[in-house]
Amino acid sequence: MHPVTQEMFDGVVKENMDEFGMDVDEAIEDTVKQFQAQGADLSKVIIDLMASSVDSQTVTDALKRLSKLVKENQPPQEYVEELKIIKTQCDIGLQYKVIAGREGAYNIIMDILSKDLGDVEVLTECFITLTSLMTKQPDLLNAAGIQLIITTLDQQTDENVIKHLLKWTRECCILHENNRQNIMDAGILDHLKPLMQVASASLLCDCLGVLRSLVLDDDIRVEFGRAHDHARIIASDTLCFITALLEKFKSDETLMNDVILTISSLLVRTEYCKKVDDAGGLPIILSTLSQFSNSDKLSKQCLKVLKALAGNDELKSKIIKSGAAPLIINALNKHKVNQQTAILGLGCISALTLRCPENSEALFKCGAPNTIVSIMELHPDNEQVQKNASWAIRNMVSRSRHQNKQFIELGVEQLLHKALKKCKKSEYDIKAALRDLECSVELKEEWTGKGGMLHTDEKLKKK
Structure with a gap:
């Protein structure tokens, strides 16, 4: 699945309009069908950009003024106002980021940063603007940008500048596997480690954010990261x-x-x-x-x-x-309304009780059955909740069948059967929980032999 850039997409739309006299909506619709038929990846494209009423003049004018200031070597302080305008426009929406990117915003800002700047305010504003420009648009990063990250980490001492540099670095890594690999290959870890040794709590948060962004696996354009x-x-x-x-x-x-x-x-x-x-x-x-x-x-x-x-x-x-058992159950009971907390908590119980009856017993005594059942009742339509609950129940009772009685008395059998009707993708896991609870459940045989005997090829036998 090859990715389509905004420029490629807009080019085909314009061609459809010029060559075939289509209006904008028809041209966009036809272009989408063309690319989909080719199995192309349109995730990075704003489909209705050309049809939308985006007022690009403000950002375009600001970029022209900024470019002129840079070419004329005007004092760096003159850049700040234009950078703020570009940042404000980019914050409006992805359409404005795309327009700014196409108008050369990245290269203009890189030109500013390539100068021997001692002005902390200008440096900070450049990184703030780059962050806004490249959030959800990390493709703009190039080798010069990566080298800038490394050089700034080496040479810059102002904490505010470094914080905004790190925020920009993080955005360059999100949704972009090649950027992550190139930044890692450039040796960023060797530059972050000494920084973390002396960083304040606030700066540490940004350092850790970069580390987490480097271990993401969120770029659908890359088969293996x-x-x-x-x-x-x-x-x-x-x-x-x-x-x-x-x-x-x-x-x-x-x-x-x-x-x-x-x-x-x-x-x-x-x-x-x-x-x-x-x-x-x-x-x-x-x-x-x-x-x-x-x-x-x-x-x-x-x-x-x-x-x-x-x-x-x-x-x-x-x-x-x-002593984790009561703490886990208490945390789940307090925050079970939050689906993500419920999912993680049930997953935690499941992991701790897998092939470990002693852990199962400790959680059982702390009221795990009541907590699991109440979460299932609270989130009946969330498949991941029901799936993780099924795992937790199965692992708890599989080697501790005496717990079945309490689960059944709490009405878990009915809840699992309801989940079975709603959560088709988790059928196997829900049925496994019902099976280990010794409840009535129809198990499907995944594979059966036909009962035939194996025959040796007569020609091979003769040889």
């Missing part, structure tokens, strides 16, 4: 340091959220789970889940990282022995 490799490289170099931040900033809710989220994104191997534990991460994560129990956002991240840590069999038992 390097998210796992990037996570492995970053975890090997920084995971112990990042885990140590938990203790250092344990009262800072915002930074704790970012640290735990980053740790979760790096736990791509079981040995990394052990590394977090060896660095003293588990007690602090559980303490955070208790201390910030009223924070849905932070509770969600704690549940997510506990699920990831449970991928290590040794840690799976240690998590519950460390």
Whole structure:
């Protein structure tokens, strides 16, 4: 599936209008059909850009004025007003970003940044404008931009400039695998590590945001990405340091959220789970889940990282022995209205109880059945909730059948049968839960032999 650029799309629309006398709407419709027939990827195209009533004059005029100022080597302070106008226009919507991009906004700003600028305000405004311009439009980044990122991290000391540089870097990575790979290959990690050693809490959040963006796997245009490799490289170099931040900033809710989220994104191997534990991460994560129990956002991240840590069999038992069971159930009961928290919490229970009856028993005694059932009742139409609930139930009861009675008394059989009708994609998981609850369920045999005997080819036998 090859991607189509806005320029390619608009060119075909214009051709349809010029060659075949179509009006704008007809030309757009025909162009879409053409590209779809070719199996092209239109995800980066604003289909109705040419038909929309976008007033591009403001951003175009600002870019012309800015370009003239740069060519005439006017004082850098003169650039700020025009940069703010361009940024404001880009913030209106993607149509304006596309227009600014086509009018050369990226190259003009890069020309400004290529000068020996000592003006912090201008530098900051350039990175703010680039961030607005390239959010959801990261294709504009080129080799010069990547080199600028590395050079600025090396040479710049003003925290505000660095913060906005990092925000721009993060946006360049989102939805763009090639940018991620090129930025990693340029050695950004070697420049971020020393910065993180001395950064303030606010700047650390931006550093961690860049690290997380480098391990994304969200570019549909690329069949195979390097998210796992990037996570492995970053975890090997920084995971112990990042885990140590938990203790250092344990009262800072915002930074704790970012640290735990980053740790979760790096736990791509079981040995990394052990590394977090060896660095003293588990007690602090559980303490955070208790201390910030009223924070849905932070509770969600704690549940997510506990699920990831449970991928290590040794840690799976240690998590519950460390007193996690009541904290998990309490967090779920407090925040079960939030679907994402419910999904992560049920996934956490499922991971902790997989082939581990001792963990199942501890969660059972803390009221897990009531919590699971109440979440199923609260979100009957959310397939992921019902699927994760089915996993949690199956793993809890599969080696602890005495728990079946309480689940049944809570009405889980009826809930699962209702989910079975609504959630067709999760049929197997829901039926597995019903089976292990020893409920009535019609199981489909996925494959059956025909009962015939194997025959050896007579010609081969003769040979």
